[in-house]
Amino acid sequence: MAGEQCSICLEALDGGVTALACGHRFHAACLARLASAAGTTATRRGALTACPNCRTVSRVALTPVATFSVGDRVEALWGQKWYPGEVDAVVDGGRAYEIIWDDGDDGEVRAAHVRAAPAPARTALPPVMAPPAPPPVPPPLAPRDIVPAAVADGDGGARGARTASSRFWGVTWYRRDKIWKAFYRDADGKCRLVGVFDDEEEAARARDQAIRDAGLEGKRRINAVDATGALVPRGWGDRSAVVAPDPALALTETTSKFWGVSWDKTRRRWQAHYTDANGKLRTVGLFDTQEQAAHAVNAAIRALPQHVQRRRNINPVVDGQLVPKKRKAKGHAPDYATRKRRRDERAAAAPSTRTRRPRRAVSYEEDPDFEL
Known part of the structure; x- marks a missing residue:
């Protein structure tokens, strides 16, 4: 039709015309844009499109929208x-x-x-080579005989300062990171990391708390705490202050004076041990003096439940001083060899007059009701 216009773009219908079922004609591109704006889903048979003039729904084949324009x-x-x-x-x-x-x-x-069309390739310029940076100057190494003040005083809390080894159970020093790491073993025996710390005592307390939270108290070794709440070190440091018993003294002087303390001949130190809630013997650590070992034993026993503490021997402390355990007089509580010797002497001096009647075997002929 001469002079007919598209109702969508208001331009003359000179080409690319699509006629709907109602008889109205439009540009195919205009119908495609209209269907796209309305969100109509297109299929292989076309798309349902409402006529802009009479709103009659018709199925038309939509043409794609142009991707390129003239001159591209x-x-x-x-x-x-x-x-x-x-x-x-x-x-x-x-x-x-x-x-x-x-x-x-x-x-x-x-x-x-x-x-x-692909974009024209650009000619890459050669990279400008920067002069190599000078190698870093390493810091001067400290002499091996120089010990930091924190180490000399036994303070492991300073960052970067440490002793030869950790003073507490479950704490390890990492030289590369300059930090303390705390570990413990869970109920399955797997090693668990508690965390990293700057202070050695903080790491030990966090590790002990993790064991208590896991319900493993009494099953895992916990760092002992004295009466003032301070942690008791393991005592595996300098051994110059070890007070060893004199073998020339009497037996009562060479043995320990406190409960749970004994002398380790191999390591030549005082060993502290106690019995946990499950009846197993636990070792607290090695110490320089008997008093340090006795305090560690008391702290370990106080960490047990109340009903278990009443069945354990705690070293009494009076005015801040440990009271040695009482010993029986000479001749009391003899050892096993002495008791056995005394029993043998009594048996030899007064033999028993009681005679045991031998047991007679019963045969089937003597007792017909006898069952084998």
């Missing part, structure tokens, strides 16, 4: 090869393109066989 540099597939060219016209709103090849020929190519 593209590559088009001709045969089995891609050739560069320029878009001369857009056919049916983007269904196809008329391409002018670089050699002057032209032809119509489907939109699926047209792609954007």
Whole structure:
């Protein structure tokens, strides 16, 4: 129809026209844009589109929206090869393109066989080589005989300062990170990391608390605490202050004066041990003096439940001083060899007059009711 216009774009219907079932005609590209804006789902049979004039729903085949415009540099597939060219016209709103090849020929190519031309490659400039940085100057090494003040005083809390080994159970020094790490073993026997700390005592307390939270108290070794609440070190440091018993003294002087303390001949130190809630013998550690070992034993026993503490021997403390355990007089509580010797002497002096009657065997002939 001469002078007919598209109701969507208000331009003349000169080409690419689509007629709906109601009889109204529009540009195919305009209907495609309208269907896309309305969110209509397209299928192979087309899409349901309402007529802009009478709102009659019709199924139409939508044409794609043009991806390229006139004058764009593209590559088009001709045969089995891609050739560069320029878009001369857009056919049916983007269904196809008329391409002018670089050699002057032209032809119509489907939109699926047209792609954007690659950007021209840029010539990469050679990188500017910066002069190599000078190697870092290592810090001067401290002499091996210089000991930090925190180490000399026994303070493991300073960051970077440490003793030869940790003074507490479950604490390890990491030289690379300059930190203390606390570990413990869970109920399955796996090693668990509690955390990293700057202070050695803080790591020990966190490790002990983790054991209590896991319900393993009495099953895992816990650092002892004295009456003032301070942690008692293991005492595996300098052994110059070890007070060893004199073998020339009497037996009562060479043995320990406190409960749970004994002399370790191999390591030549005083060993502290106690019996836990399960009846197992636990070793607290090795110490320089008997008094340190006795305080460690008391602290370990106080960590047990109340009903277990009443069945354990705690070293009494009066005015801050440990009271040695009482010993029986000479001749009391003899050892096993003495008791056995005395029993043998009594048996030899007064033999028993009681005679045991031998047991007679009963045969089947004597007792017919006898069952074997």
